[in-house]
Amino acid sequence: MDSRSVRKHEAILEAATSVFLDKGYSGTSMDDIAKLAAVSKQTVYKHFSDKEKLFAEIVLATTERIDNLVDSVADVPADADDLEENLTRLAHRLLTTLTQPPVIQLRRLIIANADTFPELGATWYEQGFERVLVTLAVTFRRLTDQGLLKTDDPMLAAHHFAGLLLWIPVNQAMFRGNTRNTEADLDRYAAAGIRTFLAAYRSPGEAPSPVSRPPAPESGRR
Amino acid sequence: MDSRSVRKHEAILEAATSVFLDKGYSGTSMDDIAKLAAVSKQTVYKHFSDKEKLFAEIVLATTERIDNLVDSVADVPADADDLEENLTRLAHRLLTTLTQPPVIQLRRLIIANADTFPELGATWYEQGFERVLVTLAVTFRRLTDQGLLKTDDPMLAAHHFAGLLLWIPVNQAMFRGNTRNTEADLDRYAAAGIRTFLAAYRSPGEAPSPVSRPPAPESGRR
DNA sequence: TCGGAACTGGACGGTACAGTACCCAAACGA
DNA sequence: TCGTTTGGGTACTGTACCGTCCAGTTCCGA
Numbered sequence A, B: 001m002d003s004r005s006v007r008k009h010e011a012i013l014e015a016a017t018s019v020f021l022d023k024g025y026s027g028t029s030m031d032d033i034a035k036l037a038a039v040s041k042q043t044v045y046k047h048f049s050d051k052e053k054l055f056a057e058i059v060l061a062t063t064e065r066i067d068n069l070v071d072s073v074a075d076v077p078a079d080a081d082d083l084e085e086n087l088t089r090l091a092h093r094l095l096t097t098l099t100q101p102p103v104i105q106l107r108r109l110i111i112a113n114a115d116t117f118p119e120l121g122a123t124w125y126e127q128g129f130e131r132v133l134v135t136l137a138v139t140f141r142r143l144t145d146q147g148l149l150k151t152d153d154p155m156l157a158a159h160h161f162a163g164l165l166l167w168i169p170v171n172q173a174m175f176r177g178n179t180r181n182t183e184a185d186l187d188r189y190a191a192a193g194i195r196t197f198l199a200a201y202r203s204p205g206e207a208p209s210p211v212s213r214p215p216a217p218e219s220g221r222r
Numbered sequence C: 001t002c003g004g005a006a007c008t009g010g011a012c013g014g015t016a017c018a019g020t021a022c023c024c025a026a027a028c029g030a
Numbered sequence D: 001t002c003g004t005t006t007g008g009g010t011a012c013t014g015t016a017c018c019g020t021c022c023a024g025t026t027c028c029g030a
Helices: A004-023 A030-037 A041-047 A051-074 A083-098 A101-112 A118-145 A154-175 A183-201 B004-023 B030-036 B041-047 B051-074 B083-098 B101-112 B118-145 B154-175 B183-201
Strands: none
Touching: A004 A030, A004 A041, A004 A051, A004 A101, A030 A041, A051 A083, A051 A101, A051 A118, A083 A101, A083 A154, A083 A183, A101 A118, A101 A154, A101 B101, A101 B154, A118 A154, A118 B154, A154 A183, A154 B101, A154 B118, A154 B154, A154 B183, A183 B154, A183 B183, B004 B030, B004 B041, B004 B051, B004 B101, B030 B041, B051 B083, B051 B101, B051 B118, B083 B101, B083 B154, B083 B183, B101 B118, B101 B154, B118 B154, B154 B183
């Protein structure tokens, strides 16, 4: 029974996602969505009781699609020699994923309507934002157990990690339009963020990587 | 000649600011503004040619009001012994200022309409966001010259400073409604952020603060 | 005091849009 | 083949709102 009805249902979802991301909640009309989905408005209302429901649906649907990111964040080899390189790679993955236009658009969409749909913002924060951070924290705890990092509070370290990496590019993307960041920019952000992160969170037992930068404060124990 | 016309002009600006911050751009009608300003709609249109102009006006007006913050950020005593304490104080000022509801609301307002008013977002980013960071960078350069910090790239250090401090509370405020941060939360964020910042950016010549550091703040929330 | 500018209140044109009513066509069983 | 059911399309209703117009009133400055 994968017939018409189901196809239309998905066409509507897809169209709605596209238009909402592009024009915002109040900027898109149900007619727009129907037109893009090549479907009559009546059909839209047959499948989704009203505009708010449809909106919630597509936001939550995209929220559920972050498993890849979560997996990616969990995957850091416990390789002492290349800790900096491995973390930089992770940082780069995080940056490229989170600065992609659709992700930024979704972010804007949710923030813009956080007043009208408070539970949507909260849900996204918990299911999306915090979930990634928790996974990151777990990774850090593992690296700490393996003697590579020193994180008394892994969740805090995860927050700091994200803040160091994302504050600049994400804010830029929020305020200026879709100023695409170049690959080289992201490389710089990743390298600089990781350098600072490791200066603060590298385990005192581990020597800083020889190439990158004069050693961290000698009494690294703080 | 501070008479009627001027008074009305300001009443309109004030009312518009309040309503726009509260209900967003498309959520507020010109009638709402006129009503709150105790003014006829005609008068609103006498002073501001249309809704977009009025909106741009109030956003730029609030943007110009960040001089206090800039001054505050420039003001860090060059006192070696109390570097950590002084920076923490600065961090606390920054946090309390930037997490105040009106500031958060303005942020949301601009982000929400960054598509419709691209130049407004860009202007705010440059005049507001970046200006604070540049001032902070100047301060860091000074502290570096004085041998208290080691910042090869003060602007980058400023970005990291802001990211470490603001990523958590600002994102929370963006997504969840106006979940007011308590004073104690801000204290924790400030202390934890500064600890990490100093671990990475304290001048190697400077000994870390002798007092053993306070217990790690619990970061989970909820 | 007086002339003119600014303000008021309401009504109105035009438009956009959410949601609905009603009709038509395709699918499916007998 | 025919009739019933299910879903799709068109046209409509009602509302909200931007921006304008007008006739009458209030306030300011000279």
